[in-house]
Amino acid sequence: MNFNKAEGKRPPLPPFDYESAHLKVRLAEEAWNSRNPQQVALAYTPDSIWRNRNQFIRGRQEIETFLAQKWENELEYKLKKELWSYNFNRIAVRFFYEYRTKEEEWFRAYGNEMWEFAPSGLMQKRYASINDMPIDKKDRLL
Known part of the structure; x- marks a missing residue:
């Protein structure tokens, strides 16, 4: 699914049905697994609001900075949504x-996210609750 820069839309757009919601989740998983902060940030409104664990993040620039730092410290990151x-x-x-x-x-993190989307299909709110647990390398699932 391509991002339409001219219209500022990121399909699939709300209102969601099962197929479009499932696709939105797959696209988010693929973007986060790219570990590209700039690419991931484009899925959010310019004034997007995040709560990520105990951090409060606002806007694309803060999202990019947060993700760049995250993936500098979380090596070989692999996500399943x-x-x-x-x-x-x-x-x-x-x-x-x-x-x-x-x-x-090695660590495995488990969590839940609640997402709210603007009519453009860009995410305007993201609330994430996450818990980390140490694991042995041999116990990796991904």
């Missing part, structure tokens, strides 16, 4: 991801 629920302009997902630190310690 699952559609949990959806309605008119909202989607809920559950997810897990794995990463290693520079000290070669």
Whole structure:
């Protein structure tokens, strides 16, 4: 699905049905697995509001900075998202991801996100609750 820069839209657009919500989740998973902060930030409104764990982030520039720092510290990051629920302009997902630190310690993070979309299909709000647990390299799932 291509981002239409001229119209400022990012399909699929709300209102969501099962197919479009599922596609939105797949596209988000692919973008985050790219580990490209600029690419990921384009999926959010310029004034997007995030709560990520205990951090409050506003706007694309803060999103890019946050993600660049995240992926500098979370090496070999790999994410799996699952559609949990959806309605008119909202989607809920559950997810897990794995990463290693520079000290070669492995972690798996589990979480839930609630997303709210603008009519353009850009995400305007993202609320994430995430818990990390250390794992042995041999216990990786991704």
